Amino acid sequence: MLTVDFDKLGVQPGQRVLDLGCGAGRHAFELYRLGADVTAFDHDVEELDNVAAMFAAMKTEDEVPANAQAQTVVGDALALPFPDEHFDVVIASEIMEHIPEDEKAMAELVRVVKPGGRVVVTVPRDWPERICWALSDEYHQVEGGHVRIYSAAELIGKLSDAGLRFAFQHHAHALHSPYWWIKCAVGTDNDDHPLVKAYHSFLVWDMMQAPWISRTAERLLNPVAGKSLAVYLGKPRVRS
Template identity: 60%
Template sequence: MLTIDFDRLGLVEGDRLIDIGCGAGRHTYQALRLGADVVALDQNTDDLRGIDEMVEAMAEEGEIKRPDGPVTLAADALALPFPDGSFERVIASEILEHIPDDRAAIAEIARVAKPGGTVAVSVPRRWTEQICWALSDAYHEVEGGHVRIYRGSELVRLLTEAGLVPLGRHHAHALHSPYWWLKCAVGVDEDHALTRAYHRVLVWDLMKRPWLTRTAERVLDPVLGKSLVLYLAKP
């Protein structure tokens, strides 16, 4: 399930890309498929180990070119271990809402982007996220959970103050908003029949990509999309 549109990011084969806060690696895998030289950065070593195993399996199957060196790196988003302008493409998807010092993280995102390169940043959309917070404290009051809800204009301001130039935006994952509202309503840690059923639908949509759900999500994303996605350039 991709949040970032790689066409809008401008990724081309041979680009160097960093996926900051890569999580389970969904954007890392797509960037590798498109021929990028990828660094998947996170602090969760279990996730990074899983990415290493998947990258090796993808290379064995011929799905990607075998990377010349390690893809994953355990490091802090507030102190990226790279020189200025190291990456043509930078992704920071669904991480800034977790970081107390978001200004420092944004400064690092802008610093490592190469002049002429592009950056994609995504965060939870304000009004859909507010419903989750209203329904459940457990949704966000956990270790490593969400510490803020962004206004789109506020996030754009922070990114432009760091020296990035807005290129465009869109919303994504409309079908996921009702799932999270339902999950928050019944208990985020509860194994409820309704959430299990909805989750099966989401998995079916992810695996089969039927025209009905794909069309519905495209139509609903501008109104109901759970994620706000911004694209920016480094002058």
């Protein structure tokens, strides 16, 4: 399930791409398939071990172009272990809402992207997220949980202040918003609740089969109820 639209992002084979806060690697794997030189970065060593194993399996199964490269790096988003202006593209998907010092993380992100490079940041959309917070404290009041809710204006403003230029935005995963509302209503750990199980089965069916009716419904609903906000920006080129 991809939040970033790679057609819009325009990643090219051989470009250096940082997946900042890669988690289980969903975007990193797609970048690898596209032939990018991917760095999957996270603070969770166990997650990165799983991502590295998948990278190796993809290479073995010839799922990636011959020249594509992929690596995992563990570290802190507030002190990225990379040189200035190192990456052509940086993706930060569903990570900023977890970081108390988000402006510091944004500054680091901007530091490591090249002038003329592209950045995409995704976060939970504000109004679906507010419903989750209203229904459940345990949804966000956990270690490593969400520490803020961004409006689009706030997120774009902070990223602009950090040195990026806004290009466009879109919303994604409208069909997932009701799932999380149900989870928050019945208990976030209550995976055996009939409504949770039924809706989860529907989402799995949708992801595996990609039927036209649900794909069309989500595309139409995303502008209204998409659970994620994706913001695309560029780093201005240095003027001579």
